[in-house]
Amino acid sequence: MTNTNENKPFYYSLSNDRQEDEKLLEPIRYHLQVPGKQTTVKLAHAFNYWLKISPDKVQAINEIVTMLCNSCVMIDDIQDNSILRRGIPVAHSVYGIASSLNAAISIFFIALERIVNLHPAATKVYMEQMLKVFRGQGMEIFWRDNLICPSEADYNTMAKKKIGGFFNLIVKLMKLFSTYEEDLSLLNAILSLYIQIRDDYGNLNGNKYTESKGFCDDLSEGKFSFPIVHALTTNPDDKQIIYILKQRTKEIEVKHHCIKLLEKFGSFEYTKSVLEELDLKARAEIERLGGNPLLVKLLDELKSLDYWD
Template sequence: MTNTNENKPFYYSLSNDRQEDEKLLEPIRYYLQVPGKQTTMKFAHAFNYWLKISPDKIQAINEIVTMLCTSYVMIDDIQDNSILRRGIPVAHSVYGIASSLNAAISIFFIALERIVNLHPAATKVYMEQMLEIFRGQGIEIFWRDNFICPSEADYNTMAKKKIGGFFNMIVKLMKLFSTYEEDLSPLNAILSLHFQIRDDYGNLNSNKYTKNKSYCDDLSEGKFSFPIVHALTTNPDDKQIIYILRQRTKDIEVKQHCIELLEKYDSFKYTKSVLEDLDIKARTEIKRLGGNPLLINVLDELKKWDYWD
């Protein structure tokens, strides 16, 4: 990683001219210059309480996963026809779909360049987890585009692939340099499910979230988010929500009506109870693994979101 003249992080190919990279990867820089939640870095350092790998390896792994996350959300914004990302217009609305896609795909291979040089076994980890991530993303899109409401169990499987792929990649890459032998995959499954449901809840029920995204944009995307899945599976005779999703509406009044239906069916109440249960399960698993104050601090930070109040 190097710094640009603006002192912002940027990622260059190991095999290409940097001046050309500056032009081709400008959509990536656009997202990197906006302060993010740095979730991957927080979790890498928290997991290192157990794994105890060197700072330079943590840095290298964090850069790789940050690159992948940035590329992933750029593609996700295109697939979802999103409007905002972290409070700014999405990259493809500024640079166009073609340039944004090319930059995002290029970063996947720039990350692979680093993976190859990281450890002999790192490429296998990269391929396995990236496939899981896009399988999770793919099935979510399949449900959306074919108007198929998943069961809660199917939703959970999707989340553990889509978000769990990133958590597992961090841990499995770190484990290549660690003597730690405990299996962290059950904890990662809990955390990934918590993150996906939390994001769904926040999109539809958090004023804090909507400062950085358009109002309830999951409804405009026709997404079968967790509160929607609960409402549809527990009230199959009410067709209003499914029809609203089909419309991909941007109408505020229609979205507000859908939110009222979710409140009527206690879908937000149920979602919050699931989040609270996952928080307890995560803390229990951390305790079983011997405790980790850094990871507990991250969980405590997550509970400060306004929809927990």
């Protein structure tokens, strides 16, 4: 990762011509102006409280995972026909689907160049965890496109792959340089589920989120988000929500009606209770592992449902 004359981070191939990269990866440069959550970066530094690897290795791993996250977000925007990403038009709306998709896919191989040079065992870790990410994303798309509501258990499995794949990638790459032997997989599973459900809640019930991504954008995508799954599984005889999802509506009035249904069915309250339970489970697991003030601080930030930065 190198700074450009615009003082923005940029990704270059280790083997390709930089001038060509500047042309082909322009959609990535554009995407990088979108203010990110930086959750993975914060997690890496927090996990290093236990793992204690060198700062240069933490930076290298952070760069790799950040590259992959940005690439996946660009692909996710294409798959969801998104319009905005935190208040800014998505890359494929500006550069087109073909160029944006090519740039995003290129990043996977640019990241792989760095993975190969990072550690002899890093490539296997990379392949295992990124396959989980795409399997999780794939199931979410499968449910959406086939109008199949998953069970809560299936949703949880999806989230632990889609988000947990990135979290496990961070930990497993860091562990290649650490003597730390505790198993962090349970904590990662809890955190990944928490992040995914929190994101779903915010899309349908968070003012700051909807202002930056579009009002209840998940309804326009036809996404079976966590509150939707609860509403449909606990009220199977009411078909209004499933038909609203089927329409991929952009009508504000229809979205407001769907929100009222979610409130009526107690789906927001249930989602909040699940988030509170996951927060407690994460804190208990952190305590069991010996305590980690950096992870506790991150949980404190995430606990506020108005915190979307």
